Every structure is written in structure tokens, then in C-alpha cells.
Amino acid sequence: MFYLSRIEHTLRVPPSLLHLPILDAIKGELEKLFLDKVVANLGLCISVYDIRSVDGGFIFPSDGAATYKVVFTLIVFRPYVGEVIIGKVKESDENGLRISLGFFEDIHVPVHLLPSKSEFTPDPNNGGKLRWVWDYEGVPCDIYETDEIRFRIHSIEYPAIPVEQPKERDSKFPMEEKPKENINVKAFAPMIVTATIDHDGLGPLSWWDGSGDVEEEAEAEEDS
Amino acid sequence: MKILEANAGPLTNFEVLDFLRSKGAAKDPTRVLAKVAPSEYKIYDYLNQTPACNQTREAIIEFVERSKEYDLAKAEILNIINLRPIAPVEIFPIIESCDARMGDDGERMQELALMVEQVFPTPQNQPTSEVARKEGKETETIEEQAGDVNEEPMETTSTHFEN
DSSP states (O other), rough: OOOEEEEEEEEOOOGGGTSOHHHHHHHHHHHHHHHHHHTTTTEEEEEEEEEEEEEEEOOTTTTOOOOOOOOEEEEEEEEOOOEEEEEEEEETTTEEEEESSOOOOOEEGGGGSSSTEEEEEEEEEGTTTEEEEEEEEEEEEEEOOOOOEEEEEEEEOOOOOOSSSOOOOOOOOSSSHHHHHHHOOOOOOEEEEEEESEEEEEEHHHSSSSOOOHHHHHHHHHHH | EEEEESOOOOEOHHHHHHHHHHOOOOOSOOOTTEEEEHHHHHHHHHHHGGGGEEEEEEHHHHHHGGGGTTTTTTHHHHHHHOOOOOOHHHHHHSSHHHHHHHOOOOOHHHHHHHHHHHSSOTTTTSSSHHHHHHHHHHHHHHHHHHHHHHHHHHHHHHHHHHO
16 A cells, blocks of 8 residues: 655755755655655655655756755555555445545546446435445445445556646537536546455445344355 | 656555654644644544554564465555454455465464454454444443533533623
């Protein structure tokens, strides 16, 4: 789930930080630059672990800042394919589930990775709110929002930053029904994790906590 | 920016939590004072809910040692340390082609689950057995209710005095 990653970066340290010890100044600048950011193919940067070497300190013409070449180690969050993690269901819609870890929320479970025979149906006990239900041989297993859920990583993507805004389909009538579509456009996510819960032992923790029927069935399934 | 080494070693949840604690992250409300970024606190809060919250370095070393007989991959060992599965059905999805490697009868799985439970301490928020969990919840709610009942009249009386 977490890795150490060694990185080399040419870092500009502004003169306003001259009064600090150099390592503190560099660490502060690195944290400003990397913390809580996703680096493509590396993952979400969590923390600066240590600074290995600092080189240079060159001042370019017409710039007041010193430029250092820094080699440092970051703690990054990068789940590996096949890893099992526990998170919380954040929302569910007809496209599947979205899971949150608190610090990372772009984990999606698409419909085809839910247990087979899952249905998106209204919940009579909760004012007809829609939720996913896994129909296990007649036993309905619900997935509620805010359920704790165990899932396995299926794939990780690092989409490129979109250069252009998606074009509006019909520019001749800009006033009609446009805003609605725009609201539904999802915010750009630099790291998208796709997860599956279609396996014995995966899914909401309440399915497997040994409270009876469901687990016995699962064992029967394992044997077959 | 140049990535010299994307993978300079994996960390367990415990090690990340330990690192954040060493930076000064704690549960007390004086969070603003510590040199810990808000984003780091989010990770700290998440890790504190996981079994990593009261693991120790010694327990992890002991587990790695004792797991050798099960012939697990490194990633699987890491995953077990992070999740602390104490039932065979929880271990099942973690281990690849579990049936073939751990045997069909589930005895080795049972053994492994028992070993995990012995080596790693029980997290405070996650009692060992189902019965204990249910009992714990009930007593908690009863205590809470009792607390509410006691508090409310006291508050009202104090306001009367002030008036």
C-alpha cells in the first residue's frame, strides 16, 4: 500500500527562506511541492521521508533564488494490483460504488466487478433510496452507503491532465439544459483505482463477520 | 523531476503510522502546533482505525518469522500484517489460488488465522470475537444512555440557579 520512492529534483529555494537551516528550508519547499499530490506512475505523495543529498546552490542570472539539486525519499500511496484493503463506501449509483479511504477517494467498483446477480434497487426501509443488493441464492445482501467494505485492487490508472475542456455538444442554444449536464461532469482525478468485490471474503464486512448464513454459504461456494 | 527509484521498498501501515507519530502526530486537539500537514493527518486518522494502531515492530518481525512455514509471497505477508485477518474467510481473498496452496480442508487456514490473532494485539476498536463485539456495543449504548439521563437534569438545575 505504501512505498518509499527515491526522487531527484531541481529545486528553487526562494531567498525569503535564507534564515532557515538549509535542510529545513528544502524540506519545507519539497512538502509544499509534493504533499497530497499525485505523481503519474508513482502514486499519491504522503510525506517526505528523508533528504539524501543536496547539490549546487546555483543562482541563475536575474533570479534571486538558489537552485539546488536534491535527492530525497518520499512515502507514496500506491496500492498494488491484487492487494486487499478496507475502506468505506462513499456513494453508490447505477455505475457502481465509490469507496473512500479518508485520504483518497477515487476508488471505483464498476458494475461488472460487483458480485454477479447484483441489482441496483430502491430500499423500502430507507425511503426508496437506491442501493446495490447482491442476490445470493435468494438471500439479499445489501451494500449501504457508509458501510465498511473489503475490496481488492483490480487496476490503477493515471489519466493525463485534460488540455481542453470537453466541448459542449450543441453550441447554438447555449442557454437550454446545459447547466445540468455540466454539473454531472466529474472532477478530474489524477489517479483512478478500480477495485473488485466479486470474490469470497470481499464486500461489506457485515457479509462475512460470521453472523450465520452468509458465511456458511460462502464455504459451500469455496468447496465447489 | 526525475524518478530514480519508484520502489525503494514497501512499507507496512505500521511503519507509516510510526513515522507520522515520530513527526509529532497525535490524537490530542493541539494539532496545529505539530509540524504535520493536514494531508498527513488524514492518513494518520485512517491508519489509527486500522489494526496498525497498536502493532509493534517486534510483533511484525515475529509474524514474518512464523509465516515462513506457510510459503507466502512478500505481498501477501504485507497484506496480512496490514489487515490482521482472524478468520479463514478473511484470509481467503488475500492469498492467490488459496485452495491449491493452503489445502482444501481449511485446517492450515484456521491455523494461520489463529497465529495472526495470537501474534498481533487486538485493536481497541475491534474486539476479538463476534460475541464480545456485540456485548461491547450493548454495554456502550447503555452507558451512553445512562450518561445522557444523568447529565440532562443537572444542566437544567444549574440554569435555574443562575436565573
